[in-house]
Amino acid sequence: MRSVPLRFLPAVAAASLAVACWDAPVRESLEIEFRADGTARTTLLVRLDSPMEHGSGPDDPVRRRLAAKAAALEDGSDPWLARFDVADCPIQGGGWERNTGDLREFRRYMECANGRAALEALAGANLSVDLDAHEDTAELSIVL
Numbered sequence: 001m002r003s004v005p006l007r008f009l010p011a012v013a014a015a016s017l018a019v020a021c022w023d024a025p026v027r028e029s030l031e032i033e034f035r036a037d038g039t040a041r042t043t044l045l046v047r048l049d050s051p052m053e054h055g056s057g058p059d060d061p062v063r064r065r066l067a068a069k070a071a072a073l074e075d076g077s078d079p080w081l082a083r084f085d086v087a088d089c090p091i092q093g094g095g096w097e098r099n100t101g102d103l104r105e106f107r108r109y110m111e112c113a114n115g116r117a118a119l120e121a122l123a124g125a126n127l128s129v130d131l132d133a134h135e136d137t138a139e140l141s142i143v144l
Helices: 004-021 059-077 115-122
Strands: 026-034 040-048 092-099 102-112 126-134 136-142
Touching: 004 040, 026 059, 026 115, 040 059, 059 102, 102 115, 102 126
Parallel strands: none
Antiparallel strands: 026 040, 040 102, 092 102, 126 136
């Protein structure tokens, strides 16, 4: 094993801490799949760390954040869930995964009659989205 000179240890330690903290305790992703037949599917996926992986008590801020996010997903008050109330997306579903009582993964999807309806899940986000479809091609523009 190669030794690291002492003058580099603070930088190596800082980089190690940054990498260790990089993975957020709540990870959310929204995927929109545009299909060749003009329909679309929007899927929300939320992954949560176990509260026991963070802090040392129920008052720890990360534990409180995880508990609040899990509660909002379970009772339907999470802001993302309201965006799934779209008229042209009649097929909806989802699921969740628990580990020893803690919500670890939450999934919600909707099948939409067209791509524009699927994009309604982004309504209220701090960006501008436009879908321009012509016969065999489509162009999706997202402006932040």
